[in-house]
Amino acid sequence: MTHPVTGAATDAATPPVTVASDGSAPRQATPERPAPERPVVARTREELREARAALDDGDVAVVMTMGALHEGHATLIHKARKAHRHVVVTIFLNPLQFGPKEDLSRYPRTFDADLDICTAAGVDLVFAPTPDVVYPDGDPGVRISAGPLGDVLEGQSRPGHFDGMLTVVSKLMHLTRCDAAWFGQKDAQQLLLIRRMCRDLDFPVDVVAAATVREPDGLAMSSRNTYLTPSDRETARCLSAALRAGAEAAAEGPSAVRRAARAVLVREPLALIDYLVLVHPDTLEDVPEWYRGEALLAVAGRVGTTRLIDNLPLLVGPGGGALETFSRP
Template identity: 50%
Template structure:
């Protein structure tokens, strides 16, 4: 297995030439979900760059920016295994030099509910850093996991609104054998919490099964809430059934309807989602 080159300065970024470049934006501490993004990008592009940047603008007061897991050597190995061409690993000072004063913001309901309500400024940080990465790296395609489903819709929105010319490619959630969505933050779970963390997945399954059984959205949602209630140490922030594009709550089924869930164990906050009504 060849080692991947690590680039840390915009001036070092190679030209794409006549080939296509796929970008997999990450905050590092890669896992199998990230590797699936890289493999998909490698299959569809001439080269793949993986950005590894823990973006301070995405973290609010009291969140885990300082303690977020970091291991660049491990990231480089996993990226190479999956087919990455090179890694872009800028410093915060490179991305946000002295005097930096510009924010990319997506307004309206898409960013006001759910994660946007509970993490003020989070999506401003996402939109700003991804816009900078697109401008610096000039990818033809960028690959985002559906686990961060609201983030995916936000990225689609500003990419279209700003005519950035990048194709946004969604990749399905990658799960552990017991259903837990793979996440860099899963390492925070204690041994006791880890098996109970599947409650998010089980709640989503309950909603999907109720929907397939003919239940209306409100009834299906109640089935998911009943599952969450079986693990009292998990404190939900929200559980909802929403439109797949606007993320507005729905009262009647629409093609591609999504169930979304987020909440906190004592050691970590987790999110998940699932399509519960077929397109």
């Protein structure tokens, strides 16, 4: 058999080669990759129990979400996937975490897109219950109290929020029977409280932190970013800019950090700041001027109708600067 263009001899078993119209070299066909396997979706306790039983051949990590997944969640899932044999993602919009002035109905619900992200990240199991599955008797009469650490910073602005968060996290840890739970550093106070709960109440779960994932403009990724208008987003950039300014001054000590961060925020009057603090990562108490070591620089404020939080772990003192996560759990 001869080649249809050159007349050269060809192997009859070789498929014909298509020459590009511009005369360039032919491009080899790329074999299609098999589509990633979609995770099992469990919506009831019984379905979860059955699906979880199939994962008992290795360690299991859980990534807990309220849905509206974004690249920050995807990064967290990928990190968990690399470190553990199996990954479970929970998608549950917990009503206990929303106060009377917070609109639960406004929170974005994007389950199909969330499932696509879980599929691409190699998740084994997605647990997506409704409130009556998690709380079969209605609002739980017994809840986990966050204690004094839950009354400051975010807890002062959102009374009861952390009690509701710890209650559902504890339930999901039990229901998924996880060996490890992965959380983003962006929710620093939440992360601290979950670690304290596991330590104080002897939960056999390794709580792992992953660095905050940011947009190209520095804004910390959050499901709430979808509420921002273009002008709001421009204003919101001052939060991460303030954190960066504080980090650049970390070698000079706590006062320099606070002063540098505050100078950025005062130049943006459209951002209504709730707090800007430099605190100890274990106690959330303001660090004194003589302090040297790891500290949390945290900020929260309202931009337009949206409340945003952000933080940056720092090393304060000589050689100091920004950290991805704290060195100790």
